Amino acid sequence: MKKSREEPGAEAAQDRARSFVTSMDRGLRVIRAFGERRAFLTVSEVAERTDISRAAARRFLKTLEALDYVGTADGQRYFLKPSVLTLGFAYLSSLGLNEVVQPVLTSMLDRTGEPCSFAVLNETDVLYVARAYNHQPLRAAIRVGDRLPAFSTALGRVLLSGKSDDELRAIMTTIQLKRHTPDTIIDPLLIMNEIAKIRRQGHAFSASEQIFGLTAIAVPIRNAAGEIIAGLGVSTQFPEMAAKLETAIVPQLKDAAATIELAMRTNPSPLSI
Amino acid sequence: MKKSREEPGAEAAQDRARSFVTSMDRGLRVIRAFGERRAFLTVSEVAERTDISRAAARRFLKTLEALDYVGTADGQRYFLKPSVLTLGFAYLSSLGLNEVVQPVLTSMLDRTGEPCSFAVLNETDVLYVARAYNHQPLRAAIRVGDRLPAFSTALGRVLLSGKSDDELRAIMTTIQLKRHTPDTIIDPLLIMNEIAKIRRQGHAFSASEQIFGLTAIAVPIRNAAGEIIAGLGVSTQFPEMAAKLETAIVPQLKDAAATIELAMRTNPSPLSI
The missing domain is CATH 1.10.10.10 (Winged helix-like DNA-binding domain superfamily/Winged helix DNA-binding domain)
Structure with missing residues (x-):
């Protein structure tokens, strides 16, 4: 060399x-x-x-x-x-999701009855890499491999909260902030406020911003260095459940995140680096 | 040119x-x-x-x-x-599974209570491209993107039944027929008999050959030219359900396959070519 x-x-x-x-x-x-x-x-x-x-x-x-x-x-x-599918699957296999993440998602689903997702940031999208869900005809059919705009989802905003304000402002000037429902926040200033709030309280919340009637909550997954490497989220279309998300579900999500973080520290995954 | x-x-x-x-x-x-x-x-x-x-x-x-x-x-x-996941997802998106296949899988799951899979042949493996399942802790956790050896699964053998005997014999000389359980059929002659039976009766059956205790049934999906392009299958770990697979579930699977075939003829998919 x-x-x-x-x-x-x-x-x-x-x-x-x-x-x-x-x-x-x-x-x-x-x-x-x-x-x-x-x-x-x-x-x-x-x-x-x-x-x-x-x-x-x-x-x-x-x-x-x-x-x-x-x-x-x-x-x-x-x-x-x-x-072509085998290329993406090489990535999924490499994550060791079956051992660490999937059991945690399944246990969250058992406790809440609502779909639970594990996602990472991919450019300006949130990319779903693992999901646990029961079949419910009315539920938004998000699948592994799906991408949604990070700025208008709870999971996405949790992932974005790991970026600096300068990075966030830079990203917002390069993309078009799009209104998906009447409730989508597209004002950069309001988004920055929302992200500051996520950093303070340790979880993100979004209501009807991506899919009308869908309320979601998410917490970060951090590596040993404290960097946000993934997000863990629960979403619901039922108002009575939506009301409980921030009070009853957030503490459970934080416990679940800690379990994943601990497992990743003892058994390093490409995600934890 | x-x-x-x-x-x-x-x-x-x-x-x-x-x-x-x-x-x-x-x-x-x-x-x-x-x-x-x-x-x-x-x-x-x-x-x-x-x-x-x-x-x-x-x-x-x-x-x-x-x-x-x-x-x-x-x-x-x-x-x-x-x-990397977005490469495989380009393939999944291109199939239009959300519109045609997923609703059929979901409806089969509702009727049988058992996981239902849609798969294609990829080299000598069966590759799962769509699944509908409820969470059940004891069930074999097959996910979209997973591959299993075609020769020892019902879905795989349905896909192989579209090949000629010469092609099948050629494949069997290049791969190692592996015993996954004591019940796995690895004798080429017995496999050829099994595939001849699938061609006659229009469905494949396997019991405990890939995963011990797992019984599976599958039917072919054909394109307009009559070629087998995919397979549709149901599997169960419950003996009382296994007993019903060939009698009660096969007719339902054949109806479901016909629905997918019809939809693919009016709305061509890369699979139907």
């Missing part, structure tokens, strides 16, 4: 640039181009969505086809194949 | 070779190197598991790190980050 001579930051940046595999980046963008309501994409559509040339998009699709990650019926419209 | 002169198959193969992006293949292999019980991997371990050089493995890890798909605490041991 070459020894650092001058400015270490600059050399690290150079090293990063030298070792960056552009085709890896592009290939992953091609996979991500597919999704919600766009199951079938032509070469041109993939090129447009990924901002790469038509010729390159075609090469990536052909490669992914040879690897059985995408398929095509007519040679024109491409679609993802099940192998 | 160059016109085909001689042998079209050979030209297609050449075309495939020309457009194959090797780094895309390698990068995806690096992601898949992580997983069950191996959350943290060094450059050497990734190189070994993916069969690529140490230098190349390092470049891929650095690239994936810059893209926020992997992280490292100490620069030595790498781990996957949540963004």
Whole structure:
């Protein structure tokens, strides 16, 4: 390894640039181009969505086809194949959720009768990585792998409360704060107030901001260094339960979070770093 | 596009070779190197598991790190980050499961009280892409994204029954037929008999072959061309329910499969091709 001579930051940046595999980046963008309501994409559509040339998009699709990650019926419209799921599953397996997190979620579900979620921050979204729920036809059907805007959910705001005010303001200038219901808070100042409150009281609360009629509560999960690495939340569509969330459920959630934190300290997970 | 002169198959193969992006293949292999019980991997371990050089493995890890798909605490041991989940989720979203499959699974769960699964074949595994289940502490915790060996599960054998006998024999010579319980059928001849029976009766049955005490039943989902594209199954750990599976539950599963097939014909999914 070459020894650092001058400015270490600059050399690290150079090293990063030298070792960056552009085709890896592009290939992953091609996979991500597919999704919600766009199951079938032509070469041109993939090129447009990924901002790469038509010729390159075609090469990536052909490669992914040879690897059985995408398929095509007519040679024109491409679609993802099940192998893609195994990429995300490599992540889920690596977390060891089955041993540590899932039992805690299940026990929370048993005690509250309401769905319990474990989520992390992914860019400006809250990403659900584990869930425990009973089937209830009227309930919002959030599933593992789903993403929701972090700013308008209790779980998301708990995760954002780990960022500095400067970071939060920077994020808010780059994204569009969107109104999902009449109750969604979209004023940056009110959001900052809400996050300051979360830091003080140690839990987040949101009512009808993402899905009308859905009230949610969440607490942070911290690593050994005290950094917020995940969130644990309970949501309900029943008013009588919603009234109990902050009083009866928050203490239980805090206990559950402590159990997860302790388990992660003795058995390190990629999340706890 | 160059016109085909001689042998079209050979030209297609050449075309495939020309457009194959090797780094895309390698990068995806690096992601898949992580997983069950191996959350943290060094450059050497990734190189070994993916069969690529140490230098190349390092470049891929650095690239994936810059893209926020992997992280490292100490620069030595790498781990996957949540963004990886969004790759698999692109696939799940593209299937439109929420609209078509999930309501059918939920309705089967309501009627049987037992977990209901929707799965596809991925290489020689059955890959679970949708599930409906109530929480039951003693139940086998199969989750979306999980894979089980196709040959020893009812869902897997239903999917395999769409292959020709020659294809099945070829697969069986390349894999190791493994005994998971004392009841697992591992004799190729008995497996072929079992699959012939599935073709005749239109459903598959397995008892205690994958998980001791777990009985399962499954029916195929076919596309418009009649090809088997997915499987729909119910499993139980309760003997009184197991006794009813073939008589009472199979007709219900066949109705449910017909509902999914009809919906997929009017609203094509990547699965139905």
